[in-house]
Amino acid sequence: MKNYNKKTSIFQELNKSGGDILKSKNFKSSRNYIQHGKMSVNRHSIFVAQTSLAISQKLGIKCNRRELIRGALLHDYFLYDWHTPVNLREHRWHGFYHPGIALRNAAKEYELSDREKDIIRKHMWPLTIVPPTCREAWIVTMADKYCSLLETFHIMKEQRYRKKSGRVIPAFKRVS
Numbered sequence: 272m273k274n275y276n277k278k279t280s281i282f283q284e285l286n287k288s289g290g291d292i293l294k295s296k297n298f299k300s301s302r303n304y305i306q307h308g309k310m311s312v313n314r315h316s317i318f319v320a321q322t323s324l325a326i327s328q329k330l331g332i333k334c335n336r337r338e339l340i341r342g343a344l345l346h347d348y349f350l351y352d353w354h355t356p357v358n359l360r361e362h363r364w365h366g367f368y369h370p371g372i373a374l375r376n377a378a379k380e381y382e383l384s385d386r387e388k389d390i391i392r393k394h395m396w397p398l399t400i401v402p403p404t405c406r407e408a409w410i411v412t413m414a415d416k417y418c419s420l421l422e423t424f425h426i427m428k429e430q431r432y433r434k435k436s437g438r439v440i441p442a443f444k445r446v447s
């Protein structure tokens with residue numbers, strides 16, 4: 272129950288700061304694109320946002336939580352599947368280019384702050400040579416690598432909590 276309440280409150284915070292993103296058609300469409308392992312880009316982005324909050328809390332790093340959440344939700348907003356045979360060739364430099372594509376897509380739909388732009392643009396550091404310049408971007412960069420590792424090696428799987436209202440809350444747990 273404690274775990275359920277914790278996950279509910281985290282998801283409430285995600286909704287408060289990034290509800291418009293979570294409910295948008297384009298963000299929902301990223302459920303159709305696989306990111307790592309069996310995890311979709313949609314779930315990966317939510318996982319990264321949750322992990323970013325956990326890192327800032329655990330390490331006591333003061334940061335703007337709203338920008339942290341919004342930047343994390345949009346960090347992989349490239350909106351294509353880079354695993355399909357055609358796209359695999361087309362997107363062989365995906366690792367290098369997708370932060371720029373995500374930033375362009377996000378800027379078309381949302382008013383981005385400088386911190387949110389930094390998070391999206393730099394989250395692949397050190398692949399994208401220029402390092403992050405704010406705490407929020409450093410946290411998301413760390414969270415992204417951590418989540419990617421767990422997803423790639425299938426250490427983490429999606430867990431769903433269904434609220435009384437019938438609404439599903441995405442959450443994640445280690446595969447035992």
Ligand SMILES: [Fe+2]
Nearest residue numbers: 346347369395
């Ligand atoms: Fe990425």
Ligand SMILES: [Fe+2]
Nearest residue numbers: 315346347415
């Ligand atoms: Fe990512």
